[in-house]
Amino acid sequence: MNLVELRSVGKTYNSRMEPVRALHDITMDVADGEFVAIWGPSGSGKSTLCNLIGLLDVPSDGRLSCVGRMAAELSDDQRSELRNERIGFVFQQFNLIPVLSAVENVMLPLQIRGVPYAQCRERAAAHLDRVGLGSHLDRRPDQLSGGQKQRVAVARALVGDPQLVLADEPTANLDTHTAYAIIDLMRALNQEQQTTFVFCTHDQRLLDSVERRIQLVDGTIAEDTRG
Amino acid sequence: MRAWIVIALRNIWKNRRRSAYTILAIAFGYAGVNMFGGFKDYLYSTIKNAFIHVNAMGHLNIHKRGFTSEGRREPTEFLISAEELRQIKALVGARDDVVVVTPQLQIQGLVSNGQFSTVFVALGRVPSEVEEIQRRVGGWIAKRQYYTGEGLSDDHPENVALSAGLADVLGVKAGDDVIATAPTVAGQINALDGHYVGYFDSTLDVLDDKLMEVSLQFSQLLYDTDSVDRIVVLFNDDGDLEAKRDWVQQQLDAAGLDMEVWTWVERAPFFAATERMNNVIFLFMFLVVLVIMVMSVVNTIGMSILERTREIGTMRALGLKRRGIIELFAIESFILGLLGSAVGFLLFLVAWSVVKGFDPHWIPPTYSKPIPLEVHFVTSNLLWSIVFLSVLSLVAAIAPARKAANLEVVDALGHI
């Protein structure tokens, strides 16, 4: 079974005056260990797809399973547990908790899981070391550069040993050089640990190092290429 | 849990200006409620001491059954005989915690200075036993001089003391004689010379020109009887008077003595009325404090939530359940309540010391002279209000926190 399976998935937002059909007829799989980029123009539905795969939101149509579970059958609490234990997230705006230091931010997923403090700290420190921030453990987010913040976020996404990491425009707020560095870091982690990565971007330059590219146009898959 | 406390403390510090307002609102509420609570306790104990000790009402009053109902028309038909008194003294006095059992006889009639007369009411009591009851008083009343001039004494049963107003009306000086006139129990008119030795302040100004204090012997002579109309019982502590009353009643019933037993509270409606009034004022004040505090907390937590919506989305994405979000803000609010109470305690200490230092005096309603105004340090009130305000603060945060927790993760994350 694939890590992620989507069958004719659609998503319609009903929040505004008229319903917005953000996604339709999405059928795709992501296998264990893949490194996938979802790309396409602004408004094409990348974030929507990312959120569905990451169990942050539920599809309006079709069937979606992630880490072996059908999204439609899960309660809000069950989805929270799955996200905590099996899925890591990296966000465009880094989304670090401003009052927590780098290491405390990385500890969060483990603390939510109920892991004892000392163990959380040890594992968080190890992961920060892995992303090259071993000497910045106690810095607050506002004392870190954009690239450093995103490294902390990557460490936080990986600290719980997830099967899948979702990154929605992880490089959009970074300069080109740093953006490449972050993508390279994710690629390296993917190859070392066989962790599956799915990231969204509208920046075509970042696609070179990616083995699989899914292009979205107007809420549906226009192209799915490998190699 | 530890992580949530860290997050809460740091956010309180980060928004210290806003937090300070909430903490101060809680602190002033805490201090205000406890200052009034301490004042209430002072009033309570002052009135209580006045009734039990200064007026020597004791803890329990024993009367012939019917004295407080039909006896109000014909008190002399409901008297306790000397033999019954002896039995009751033996029965009640057997209890270890009973310190005084003393008979009294209330009389009324006319008192004259030789030229004109006015009505009087007097309690005839055993001076040494009254002194014993008064001696056991606590608080500022203990330091007060009760009589100006001399008091009554067992050795001089003819001595009488007058309330300041009555002495004034009669225009008598210490050493003068007064003549008390009243019908005896049998119905003849009787007159008796009293030796005026000193005056006292009646606490109730309506009675200030009518009160007299005489020895039991004096009142019995005037009424030509060896009976009494009440027996006062004083225990060495105030605990569970109801049970003590029931015990005494049982002893009397078992001995075939047809008596009624009252606690001092039941015989002092003024006390209960003051209590009720204070409780209403206290409740009102408490409600005002409560509303201000809850509004302040809801506002602060609401602002926090608004500013940290994306943070809430992030925590949810990392796997925190809805419950966890509520806990996060409830903890923050609880800490605000705790800090507010702590600062409030300091404020209270300052205000309390100031009152103690200035030793202010006031004239309470129906009183005729100023008495010291105090605020008591009631440890249990101070502790319980810390618990109460902190928990209340926590509860106040639940509604806004629940709203935050119910946000869709995607919406919270998309919030800028």
Ligand SMILES: Nc1ncnc2c1ncn2[C@@H]1O[C@H](COP(=O)(O)OP(=O)(O)OP(=O)(O)O)[C@@H](O)[C@H]1O
């Ligand atoms: N919460 C929402 N309510 C209503 N419509 C929404 C919501 N979120 C997204 N949409 C709409 O759904 C469509 C897809 O949006 P989405 O954010 O997935 O695109 P995107 O590819 O991530 O774009 P971008 O590159 O700008 O991030 C858009 O038309 C958008 O306006």
Ligand SMILES: [Mg+2]
């Ligand atoms: Mg997007």
